[in-house]
Amino acid sequence: MVDFNDIADLIRSLGKAEKRFFKMMISTENVDVDLLVKLFNEIEKESVSIEKLERSGYYTEYDIDKLYNLILKSLRGFHAESSTVFRLKDEILNLRCLFDKAQYRQCRKMLASLKRELYENEQFSFLIKLFDVEKKLIVFEEGKEIQLKPSIIAQEEQSIIQKEQKLLQFQKLLMSITSRIEAKDKTLLVTLSNPLLTENVDMLSRKERVYILKCKERIYSFLNQKIEAELCCAQIKELFAKHKFLEEYFLETI
């Protein structure tokens, strides 16, 4: 069962447009719209408590659960277009729907264009999910190359998994640098020669490049090497300006 404070906090966090969208969306659901809208309005009031709602005998735990899930659903719908990640997820689900409907050709067409976009935006974990659909599609393909295709996709998937593993190494390194800065570790300078930070950047993904720059920037800042630190910052900014997806990925984590 949903915690009453959770649903109360959620409702009170909604903006005007989100509330309006919710009330519109709920009318398309197979639910008791009046009851749930009333419950929504009651909870929105600061003064209401779970005890008060229970005493009214009007609502059940099930209604509160239902309302909570519908609010989340409406939020997903409301923000569907505003987030790249949401849109990509929808596109992946579209492929599954088309595949289920046995629309393999259209599915393949849309998969190819989505794959390009995922590569451009370095959405590696989504690519792994996409390969799952691509593998299923192979059996419906024609042509001499189909015998080789499964192993090509498998290799492609392995290389993407390796990319994800590498990004994980960078994340770990960045976290360790941050912790050592916190502990005022004077030996941090040595980390600059860590193999991860000395790789040829031309061979790396843009996400990896940002990680390298972030690691270096933190070390230089700690060592008071302002010029080098600022240079790293400038390079990060340049990368962010060129590639919008990096901003969404690199929310400050720690």
Place this chain on the structure above:
Amino acid sequence: MKPSLLLHEIIRSLSPEEKASFLQGSSLQQGEKNYKKLFVYMDSVEEYNEEKAKVYFKNETFAKHLASEKNQLFHHILKSLRQQRINEKGSAATFEKIKDVQLLFEKGLPKIANREVEKIRYRTTNEELFYSHLDLIDTEIQYMAVNNYSHELAVVKMQELFDEKELILKKVATLNRYQQLLREIEYYFNQNILVHDRSKKHLLESFLSNPYIADLSNANSKKALLHGTLCRLICYRIMRENEIQGKEIDNAVELFKTYGYLIDEYPKMYIGLNGFLARYLAINANLKKAKIAIDHLRSIKDDKCFKTQDLQNTIFTRLTVYDLVFYNYSGQYSKADELFPEIEKNLEKNKKDYETHEITTINFLMFVTHFAKKNYNKALKCINEINNSNFEESRQDLYRYAKLCNLIVHYELNNTDYLNYSYKSTQRFFKLIDYPFEFETAFLKFFKNIAISKKRSTNKQAVFGEFRAQLEEVFKDPYQLIASEYFDLIAWVDSHLNDTDYATEIIKARTDQ
């Protein structure tokens, strides 16, 4: 296919519930909706014709920009289908629910977000939803700052997430390896189900000695274990290792039974496994249980989990193959014949959506029924369908067998002139094959004496007799014998020796068994 035709096909493929859900969902937007009008129109016509549509909507302004309305309609349909999938499939719902976590973090509600995270983590862990699990971990890492943890606590939490991600990535990598191996053996299997080239036995042995297959403890997830088990099962099936095959079938059945989510995730494997089980039971003289396994497959057709068009196609082709094999093998050709209108209708409608090897198999089995019923022209049509397919992509064992059957049908039709040409072409085909099976070589040798050679034997009975003796010898090898499971060459020879027909000989042979 033109986009409009695709759209029309999708609309026509929607179930009544899907249509209702689409129409209900579209009422979210206020005012008149042109795409909804277009939907109703497209749904009402058997065949879509753009010109006719423009005439129908001539008084509507949107008729001038029909393309954009169609595009909008397509996206709304996909949106509605997505929602249905989310409502019906646990894995899709979990994938979608991760959006909630992101939204709640963005709203600055970390407590609620973390509660959702734990609910999702429970499902992704228990049902091995690796892709969603990775997505969840990434979201948690991305929004760690929203939690306002102390630095120490944040470090601990991050370390936990990193370790978790590392573990999941390892599982994904292993699963990918097993999937690749399964694909390899399936591809080989789909081309060599009936007859297998003994000289290539070493390939299968080396496949079985692959560390991932030889030692299934390398499978670090139930999904990987299932793939590994199926790899072994298929390999032993090709190698005709009956007993071990049975054990692997038991293992796979047990996995599906214990971990129900595997059926949801790999429904086609489940369908395939039921086929292996039915065949295994049948060849081990447990026809009653074999029938139960096939009937189970028939029953899952109506199961919610199997209702997608893609799976319905798979169930249809598999059931068609099992039914035809059963009726042909037991000589119940009239019963097989009764299935034909439905099969032909489906083949005509959905041919492009069926897997190539399944179409080849169905055509071959239909050939056998027609042949047994002495409908030689129809039998020839089925054989031509196979011969016109691509050898590389089709069931190679059947494609080869169809070449021989083609000669048999022409022989029965008494097409003497054509036989000469056809025999030469068949010979050329087999010369290009690096390893003809022994029964193929024997066939070509004796068929020449029976039907082609200028010094054609006057005593055909004697040649047929020799041919039979040779075939009996060849079919002592179980790798070759299995060829008779679909079309019984000995029964055909016997029909000429005993001056009967193929159907009579089959019924006689089965009664003797």
